[in-house]
Structure formats: C-alpha cells, structure tokens
Amino acid sequence: MKAAWLLIAGGLTALALGVGASATLTRGLVFIALLGGLAYALGVSGLSQRKWIALPAFVLGLLAPFLLTFGVHSVLMHRVGHVERCTVTAKDERPFAKYPSVDYVLACPSGEVELDRDWNDRLKTGEADVLLGPPLLPDWADSTRWNLLLVTSVPGAMILLVPVAWALRKQP
Structure with missing residues (x-):
C-alpha cells in the first residue's frame, strides 16, 4: 500500500x-x-x-x-505571451526527410528565435508572427490554440x- x-x-x-x-x-x-x-x-x-x-x-x-x-x-x-513580427534570417529545408520540415532562424525585436514547421506549412514570405513569453519556448502565433x-x-x-x-x- x-x-x-x-x-x-x-x-x-x-x-x-x-x-x-x-x-x-x-x-x-x-x-x-x-x-x-x-x-x-x-x-x-x-x-x-x-x-x-x-x-x-x-x-x-x-x-x-x-x-x-x-x-x-x-x-x-x-x-501571457506577446506577438512579435520577426524576419527569417536563415532556413534549413529538408523536403526529402521521413518527415519533411523546415528549420527557421528568425530575428525578432527581442532576440533570435529558432523554430521549425512541417514542409506543407512552410512560410511563404520572409516574415512571420511569433509568440514570445520567456521562460516559455517560443511558438508560431498562428498555431492552434x-x-x-x-x-x-x-x-x-x-x-x-x-x-x-x-x-x-x-x-x-
């Protein structure tokens, strides 16, 4: 017991x-x-x-x-997070991996952020909205709530x- x-x-x-x-x-x-x-x-x-x-x-x-x-x-x-408009500074595309995805490095007003997305949801432009709220990990602002x-x-x-x-x- x-x-x-x-x-x-x-x-x-x-x-x-x-x-x-x-x-x-x-x-x-x-x-x-x-x-x-x-x-x-x-x-x-x-x-x-x-x-x-x-x-x-x-x-x-x-x-x-x-x-x-x-x-x-x-x-x-x-x-508690806030949305920042970030610019893509680098991306690593993996279209032929088992799970195709893209790794992004984004320059945000509060600092650099690294996020990834599925290949089908990759960014169409060089900018994206990111949710930031330290100490939590950043997330895409358009992600599911x-x-x-x-x-x-x-x-x-x-x-x-x-x-x-x-x-x-x-x-x-």
Missing part, C-alpha cells in the same frame, strides 16, 4: 516536472513526464487492487504528458481517480 502511494506521488511530481521542463527548456523532456504518468498509473492500479481501474489509469498516465506539455504551453503562451478546460480536466481526472481507487480497494 505504501509503495502505491509513493508511485502516485512520485508519478505526479515527475509529470509536473516533465511538463514544466518541456514547456520551458526542450520538448525532448516530455519523456520524464511520460515516466511520471506511467508511475502514477501503476500506483493507482496497485492502490485499488482491481483490474478494471488499470485501463483508465493507464490511459490518463499515457495521454497526460503529451496533452499537458503541448496544451499548457499553448494556453500559457496565448495568455488549446482549450483551457481540456487542459485542466486531465489533471483533475487524475486527482479524482486516486480517491476512487482508494474507495474501491479490496478489504483484507
């Missing part, structure tokens, strides 16, 4: 740290959040000791890192699943 609580607490902590690091440092750190989500799912499954609760726990544990990393970043950038309710419902569901698992545990 104690191991289950440690897995839940450690998993939620790793999830929070991974999401925070992925939104501010590099998207590659979403792996830490994924490990946290899996630890959370194992903890909830162990706490309940019921097989059927494993499915929602693992679905939340696997979806949460990706949904929270990109959703929290998008919501925060559209709430995430819904705050969707982003906040995932951690809410994760938190509510813990007392459900606790209430449904097998009694000795």
Whole structure:
C-alpha cells in the first residue's frame, strides 16, 4: 500500500516536472513526464487492487504528458505571451526527410528565435508572427490554440481517480 502511494506521488511530481521542463527548456523532456504518468498509473492500479481501474489509469498516465506539455504551453503562451513580427534570417529545408520540415532562424525585436514547421506549412514570405513569453519556448502565433478546460480536466481526472481507487480497494 505504501509503495502505491509513493508511485502516485512520485508519478505526479515527475509529470509536473516533465511538463514544466518541456514547456520551458526542450520538448525532448516530455519523456520524464511520460515516466511520471506511467508511475502514477501503476500506483493507482496497485492502490485499488482491481483490474478494471488499470485501463483508465493507464490511459490518463499515457495521454497526460503529451496533452499537458503541448496544451499548457499553448494556453500559457496565448495568455501571457506577446506577438512579435520577426524576419527569417536563415532556413534549413529538408523536403526529402521521413518527415519533411523546415528549420527557421528568425530575428525578432527581442532576440533570435529558432523554430521549425512541417514542409506543407512552410512560410511563404520572409516574415512571420511569433509568440514570445520567456521562460516559455517560443511558438508560431498562428498555431492552434488549446482549450483551457481540456487542459485542466486531465489533471483533475487524475486527482479524482486516486480517491476512487482508494474507495474501491479490496478489504483484507
């Protein structure tokens, strides 16, 4: 029982740290959040000791890192970020890669920014609007906006699943 609580607490902590690091440092750190989500799912499954609760726990544990990393970043950038008109100074086109894309270096009034786009969405002109809001990673201003309710419902569901698992545990 104690191991289950440690897995839940450690998993939620790793999830929070991974999401925070992925939104501010590099998207590659979403792996830490994924490990946290899996630890959370194992903890909830162990706490309940019921097989059927494993499915929602693992679905939340696997979806949460990706949904929270990109959703929290998008919501925060559209709430606290500001748009700057930037000029493309360099670009590296990779049309024949497995996933064709273009890497851009942009000169913005607040400094240099590096962003990438899918090949089909590449810039048609030498200028673009960029959302900046340090310490968050910059983003394209025309990118999709995430819904705050969707982003906040995932951690809410994760938190509510813990007392459900606790209430449904097998009694000795």
